[in-house]
Amino acid sequence: MKVNGACACGAITIEAEADPEKTQVCHCTDCQTATGTTFRVSLPVPGATLKVNGKPKTYIKTTAESGRPRVQAFCGQCGSPLYSTSPGEGVQDAYVLRVGILRQRDQLTPRRQIWWRSAQPWVTQLAAVPKHEKQG
Numbered sequence: 210m211k212v213n214g215a216c217a218c219g220a221i222t223i224e225a226e227a228d229p230e231k232t233q234v235c236h237c238t239d240c241q242t243a244t245g246t247t248f249r250v251s252l253p254v255p256g257a258t259l260k261v262n263g264k265p266k267t268y269i270k271t272t273a274e275s276g277r278p279r280v281q282a283f284c285g286q287c288g289s290p291l292y293s294t295s296p297g298e299g300v301q302d303a304y305v306l307r308v309g310i311l312r313q314r315d316q317l318t319p320r321r322q323i324w325w326r327s328a329q330p331w332v333t334q335l336a337a338v339p340k341h342e343k344q345g
């Protein structure tokens with residue numbers, strides 16, 4: 210399916226062709242820190258299908274568990290995380306988009322969860338937490 214979206218301030222837009230079945234949740238502690246929340250929802254896309262308008266800022270994060278360096282891209286104006294990829298010149302084979310920036314996120318249901326061992330224990334209990342339709 211085609212996916213597209215933008216960062217929170219709109220300075221950067223992204224589109225790509227993705228397989229929604231590849232949507233996944235990562236509970237690793239790096240993702241908890243980098244998102245400022247509890248887990249990250251991501252969708253890998255082929256680099257050949259990715260179009261980015263605007264210029265993301267990037268930094269290299271060496272993954273705590275694997276020791277692999279990953280390029281992390283975000284909007285330099287608003288800070289929205291955009292994607293990660295492998296270091297190197299030019300277009301990479303694969304990019305992992307952050308599902309929260311995509312307009313189709315309601316159709317991107319995670320199909321697997323990784324780094325479950327560092328998941329926060331309450332994530333399975335959210336259904337029992339009192340809910341408010343708006344801010345409450």
Ligand SMILES: [Zn+2]
Pocket residue numbers: 216217218219220221284285286287288289
């Ligand atoms: Zn932005």
Ligand SMILES: [Zn+2]
Pocket residue numbers: 235236237238239240241249324
């Ligand atoms: Zn992670």
